[in-house]
Amino acid sequence: MAKVIAVVSQKGGVGKTTTAVNLAASIAALEARALVVGIDPQCGVSTSFGKDGKSVSYGVYNMIYHDIPTTEAILNTDIQFLDVIVNNTANPEEEDQLVQALRKDRFKLKDKLAEIDKFYDYILLDCPPALNSLTISSMIAANSLLVPVQGEFFSMDSLGKLLRAAREVAKRYNQSLFIEGFLLTMVNYHTNLGKKISENLKRAMGDKVFTTSIPRTVRLAEAPLMKKPIILFDINSSGSKAYLSLAQEIMTK
Amino acid sequence: MAKVIAVVSQKGGVGKTTTAVNLAASIAALEARALVVGIDPQCGVSTSFGKDGKSVSYGVYNMIYHDIPTTEAILNTDIQFLDVIVNNTANPEEEDQLVQALRKDRFKLKDKLAEIDKFYDYILLDCPPALNSLTISSMIAANSLLVPVQGEFFSMDSLGKLLRAAREVAKRYNQSLFIEGFLLTMVNYHTNLGKKISENLKRAMGDKVFTTSIPRTVRLAEAPLMKKPIILFDINSSGSKAYLSLAQEIMTK
């Protein structure tokens, strides 16, 4: 029985894709079986592994809209114990079809993941920057939510909107949904802003804030260009160490 | 007759809101009348001016969904010549209503802005990180598109998707739509990554890349916390100088 964690935030550019990909890679490095699924049509997950979303024969689009068996959408990666399903929607029309299909059947994604959950220990869902039906379906399919918070800007207003939407999903569709934790990303430990944001978040969310935080490091900004997770090209970097420590924190809970 | 510029990118966190707000403020500082409109339901524009999207009586939601006169949604700011219309959608249901209304009448936003375009020289539209009906309606209402490209990651794939969607809009709804330019944001001039991205973008897009680029500076990350555009709290910062130079570049074209 896999643990399904949805990485969510309606705020753009906070590190959702970077976290889903590098956390999954770190979990696999610690010898648990991990799958990362690109729910976001922007193809962040496929870029992170150097696969072109449009050239892949099967992916999230076919799994949901054409209902192909989920196993056919799974791709292996260069990391043992790590597989990936990319989002291969090719244009705005296909994206609309995907959104409509999930609006019609809210449990579609949950059912499709249930087909393969016995093969994995962890399944990570990389969500788009919106509280739309792609994100809501992911919240319905998930056991828990991991919420990245950028270490440079923190809006209680936007976290409030996210938590209200999560409570609504839990009430109507998924009683056991809980918050895995809030993850501070792109933290600059030397500025006052970094310290202030971290204090504000801890005051607001208490022990739901992960002990591990992710530093801002150009090595993580470069990772998509290297087309692989950071642990594959710079295991000694502060980014790799942070995501490995996050994986341990989650796996030993 | 105002010039309407839509600030678009389906990639999250590239500096759309920061650019719409600070470019509008810089245009106003150069004594032209500017209006910035928060098309993105995430309320980035309202946060940037310290207004709580939900507590404002009229905004984009009422303007589009209830068809109130556009003049009623306009708010003044602390900067002479700069006004704002915030996005006051309060929850996912209202967001769905806004999206459905724009899907039904693609020209709705264009028509609503035409009610007030004689009062402004420039109108800037802050778009959400998606190629959905909010962004498409903005492309239909706009004279031109300003595309921020983060100086740390550049995907020709995702720019390609954006340009294809813009060409589609121009063909079907708005023949005169053109690219105002590509703006490099959050540039770190000292790393190889910064130099490489800037070269890649200039090679791909030629003279459509603005001469001005925006440096990564913590003062711009702090601006939303200060609840005002950067020129109001730190006119000498590199962020202010960059956005003033961008305003000049656009106004003297």
Ligand SMILES: Nc1ncnc2c1ncn2[C@@H]1O[C@H](COP(=O)(O)OP(=O)(O)OP(=O)(O)O)[C@@H](O)[C@H]1O
């Ligand atoms: N810790 C970090 N240090 C430096 N750069 C980072 C870090 N984490 C992410 N980045 C960079 O910041 C940008 C945004 O990250 P990412 O794409 O993971 O965010 P996202 O939340 O998935 O964005 P979107 O909302 O578009 O889906 C990317 O260019 C990425 O490489």
Ligand SMILES: Nc1ncnc2c1ncn2[C@@H]1O[C@H](COP(=O)(O)OP(=O)(O)OP(=O)(O)O)[C@@H](O)[C@H]1O
């Ligand atoms: N030049 C800059 N230097 C440092 N930080 C910046 C810069 N520009 C923007 N930021 C910060 O980066 C984050 C993302 O910027 P912004 O919100 O403007 O992006 P966006 O594209 O509008 O995001 P979204 O996709 O969520 O709408 C914000 O925290 C902002 O304060």
Ligand SMILES: [Mg+2]
């Ligand atoms: Mg992403």
Ligand SMILES: [Mg+2]
């Ligand atoms: Mg924005």
